[in-house]
Structure formats: C-alpha cells, structure tokens
Amino acid sequence: MDGADYLHPGSEWAKEPDDIDSIDFSPTVTIMYFADDDTWQAVWGGRxxxxxxxxxxxxxxxxxxxxxxxxxxxxxxxxxxxxxxxDE
Incomplete structure (x- = not known):
C-alpha cells in the first residue's frame, strides 16, 4: 500500500513538485499510520x-x-x- 493512499486528494504532499531543485531536502522524519497492521512507521531522511x-x-x-x-x-x-x- 502506498502512503499516498492515505492522503486527502487536495493534499500538497500528494502533488508532484514543479521544480525538484526548489525543494528543501533538509533531514526530516515523516510518520505514517498503517491501519492494516495498526502500526506507525517513521522514515528519517533528506535526499x-x-x-x-x-x-x-x-x-x-x-x-x-x-x-x-x-x-x-x-x-x-x-x-x-x-x-x-x-508538545504533542
């Protein structure tokens, strides 16, 4: 299952970028929920x-x-x- 399956159709995250060079690839962690096995997955990275x-x-x-x-x-x-x- 693709993470985009969980996103709202209007989400900025689901759209292809216009200019890949303008994207900030500073390290971030993105945490997604997978209901099929009731787990949360965190991915840390930049480029x-x-x-x-x-x-x-x-x-x-x-x-x-x-x-x-x-x-x-x-x-x-x-x-x-x-x-x-x-504080979350």
Missing part, C-alpha cells in the same frame, strides 16, 4: 533515507525526536500529513 522505525505512535514519535527537529505526522482527523507540534 536519501537515513533510517526507519516501526512501532506504536508514541514509540515512533520518541524515535523521531531523537533524530530530528522537523517531524511530520499523519493526522487521521485531517487525512493529511501535518507538522508535529512540540
């Missing part, structure tokens, strides 16, 4: 993947915080990937 983790939502967030300040997470209520706020 290349630096690591990945699978576990509960809380475990994925803790793993992400150890590696990076910029964390994005899938929000079931929004149907989109959003920035993780510091």
């Amino acid at each position: 290349e993947q630096l690591g990945e983790f699978e576990g509960t939502r809380e475990e994925a967030i803790a793993w992400a915080r150890e590696r990076c300040n910029t964390i994005r997470i899938y929000s079931p209520s929004e149907g989109d990937i959003v920035d993780l706020v510091p």
Whole structure:
C-alpha cells in the first residue's frame, strides 16, 4: 500500500513538485499510520533515507525526536500529513 493512499486528494504532499531543485531536502522524519497492521512507521531522511522505525505512535514519535527537529505526522482527523507540534 502506498502512503499516498492515505492522503486527502487536495493534499500538497500528494502533488508532484514543479521544480525538484526548489525543494528543501533538509533531514526530516515523516510518520505514517498503517491501519492494516495498526502500526506507525517513521522514515528519517533528506535526499536519501537515513533510517526507519516501526512501532506504536508514541514509540515512533520518541524515535523521531531523537533524530530530528522537523517531524511530520499523519493526522487521521485531517487525512493529511501535518507538522508535529512540540508538545504533542
């Protein structure tokens, strides 16, 4: 299953970029939810993947915080990937 299957159709994340060179590839962690097996997967990277983790939502967030300040997470209520706020 593709992560884009979870995204809202109007999501900026699901669109192809106009100019690949204008994209900020600074390291980030993106956390996605997979309902089929009730797991959260965190992927850390920029232009290349630096690591990945699978576990509960809380475990994925803790793993992400150890590696990076910029964390994005899938929000079931929004149907989109959003920035993780510091106190979440």
